[in-house]
Structures are given as structure tokens and as C-alpha cells.
Amino acid sequence: MTTDRPVALVTGASSGIGKETALALVAAGFDVVGTGRDTSRVTPLGGVTFLDLDVVSETSVTAVVQEVSERFGRIDVLVNNAGVGSMGAAEETSLAQAQGMFDTNVFGVMRMVNEVLPHMRAQRRGRIINISSVLGFLPQPYMAAYAASKHAIEGYTESLDHEIRDHGVRALIVEPAYTRTGFETNSAKPDTPLHAYAKQRQTVDRVMAEAVRDGDAPAVVAKAIVAAVTDPKPKPRYTAGPLAGRARVLRRLAPAQVFDKQIRKMNKLAG
Numbered sequence: 001m002t003t004d005r006p007v008a009l010v011t012g013a014s015s016g017i018g019k020e021t022a023l024a025l026v027a028a029g030f031d032v033v034g035t036g037r038d039t040s041r042v043t044p045l046g047g048v049t050f051l052d053l054d055v056v057s058e059t060s061v062t063a064v065v066q067e068v069s070e071r072f073g074r075i076d077v078l079v080n081n082a083g084v085g086s087m088g089a090a091e092e093t094s095l096a097q098a099q100g101m102f103d104t105n106v107f108g109v110m111r112m113v114n115e116v117l118p119h120m121r122a123q124r125r126g127r128i129i130n131i132s133s134v135l136g137f138l139p140q141p142y143m144a145a146y147a148a149s150k151h152a153i154e155g156y157t158e159s160l161d162h163e164i165r166d167h168g169v170r171a172l173i174v175e176p177a178y179t180r181t182g183f184e185t186n187s188a189k190p191d192t193p194l195h196a197y198a199k200q201r202q203t204v205d206r207v208m209a210e211a212v213r214d215g216d217a218p219a220v221v222a223k224a225i226v227a228a229v230t231d232p233k234p235k236p237r238y239t240a241g242p243l244a245g246r247a248r249v250l251r252r253l254a255p256a257q258v259f260d261k262q263i264r265k266m267n268k269l270a271g
């Protein structure tokens with residue numbers, strides 16, 4: 001089967017932001033392929049073809065991109081949305097745990113990009129949207145490993161964008177703030193908890209849980225993703241929702257000491 005409609009591949013479309021994005025792209029006129037690690041458990045979404053994909057597996061990534069290309073004859077958009085959180089102090093997170101998280105959040109994105117780019121370059125057309133976070137440009141105590149993974153995505157995406165632009169392909173960043181999904185529940189807890197950090201970790205966990213509960217609806221992020229996908233003159237980065245927009249301005253304009261104090265205050269850290 002080939003199609004005249006543009007085709008979008010959305011990773012991690014089984015829940016949260018990815019699910020809303022898949023639906024929003026269908027509404028915007030795309031043929032959408034959504035993925036999850038076990039899509040037999042996913043409730044069908046109108047207009048979305050679901051395929052199993054684990055972004056940590058090279059074999060799985062190759063098979064899915066091949067299948068989309070064969071079934072639809074084109075891949076116009078890749079939304080790298082699949083991601084996992086990781087809570088706890090930096091010292092409480094083993095290297096193995098941090099590597100596992102990077103394998104999904106960073107190397108998973110790189111695997112997908114390397115696999116779709118030959119198709120997009122051959123078409124001389126394509127757009128890659130990498131889902132970062134406000135933690136791609138802000139520090140977040142007790143989420144250092146996760147913040148590092150999103151900072152990595154920002155540097156990777158901006159650099160990649162310069163390389164592929166000459167081939168008709170763009171790579172863009174979308175930065176959500178706290179969003180009401182299962183993200184926090186699905187986040188890994190520290191695998192080497194230490195008494196020294198326990199009390200403050202619980203406080204930050206509480207702050208995060210409240211922020212996510214009061215956060216944006218996933219549809220707010222989906223709207224920013226559709227804007228990045230469809231903008232005739234794309235911007236390198238799109239913040240999603242008012243809080244993410246304010247955080248970006250604060251990071252750019254606030255004096256370092258004021259910014260530092262604000263991060264400590266928000267996380268109920270002394271001083």
C-alpha cells in the first residue's frame with residue numbers, strides 16, 4: 001500500500017503526549033503510525049496504525065522503519081517522543097541505571113534518526129521532531145540524570161539540524177513543561193537510595209507530583225508538535241504551553257544568581 005497523504009511515525013504513542021500527538025496528526029491530515037513496546041495492550045485509535053517498537057533495540061528500530069517504508073511508501077515526519085523519567089539524587093543513581101535511561105532517551109532517538117534519514121534524504125523532504133523538556137535547558141535537582149539526557153537531546157538536535165538542512169530535512173526540538181501524563185508514575189526510582197538524600201528527595205518528589213498534577217494537558221504539547229511539523233518556516237525549538245515559554249525567557253534573561261535562587265526556592269532547598 002502507498003499513500004498520497006503525508007506519513008508520520010510517532011514513537012511512544014501508547015499513552016500521554018505521544019497518544020495525543022498521534023490523534024492531532026490524524027486530524028491534521030497525516031497517515032499516522034504510532035508505536036509502543038506491546039501494542040496488543042493498546043486501545044485502538046481512529047486513523048492510527050500501531051506497530052511494536054522498542055527504541056533500545058537496533059533490530060526493532062530497523063524492522064519498524066522498514067515496515068513503514070514498505071507499507072506506506074514514504075516517511076515524512078518522525079516524532080521521537082518515547083522517553084522515560086528517572087528520579088532521585090545523582091549519587092543515588094547507579095551508572096547502569098543512568099545508562100539504561102540514556103539508552104531510551106538519547107540513543108533511542110539516535111537509532112531512530114539514523115534509520116529514517118536515508119529515506120528522508122532520498123525523498124529530499126522530511127521533518128524530525130525530538131521531544132525534549134524544559135529540563136533540556138534548566139537544571140532539576142533530584143532529576144540530574146534525566147535532565148542530562150534532555151540536555152543531550154538539545155545539543156544533538158540543534159547540531160543535526162545544520163547537517164541535514166541541505167538535504168531538505170529539518171530536525172526540531174519541542175520543550176514541554178510539566179504535563180498531566182503517567183510520566184512521573186512511570187519514572188524509575190533511584191536504585192541506590194542513600195539516607196543522606198532521603199528527606200530532600202521526598203520533598204522534591206512531592207513538588208514534582210504536584211507540578212505534574214497541575215500541569216498542562218497532553219493536548220497542549222500535541223498542538224506545539226503539530227505546529228513544529230507543519231510550520232512553513234520552522235523554528236529550531238518550540239516551547240509547549242505558557243510555563244515552558246516563561247521558563248525559556250527566565251533562563252535567557254534572569255541574572256545567574258536570581259535564577260539559581262529561584263531553582264532552590266521551587267524545590268524547597270535551603271539557602
Ligand SMILES: NC(=O)c1ccc[n+]([C@@H]2O[C@H](COP(=O)([O-])OP(=O)(O)OC[C@H]3O[C@@H](n4cnc5c(N)ncnc54)[C@H](OP(=O)(O)O)[C@@H]3O)[C@@H](O)[C@H]2O)c1
Pocket residue numbers: 011012013014015016017018035036037038053054055056080081082083084085104131132133134175176177178179180181182183184186212215
Ligand atoms: N509528562 C511530562 O511532564 C513531560 C515533560 C517534559 C517532557 N516530557 C517528555 O515527553 C515524552 C512523553 O512522555 P509522557 O509524559 O507522555 O509519558 P508516558 O505517558 O510515560 O509515555 C512514555 C511513552 O514512551 C514509550 N516508551 C518508553 N520506553 C520505550 C522504549 N524503550 N521503546 C519505545 N517506547 C518506549 C511508552 O510506551 P510503552 O510503555 O507502551 O512502550 C509511552 O508511550 C517523553 O520523552 C518525556 O521525557 C514529559
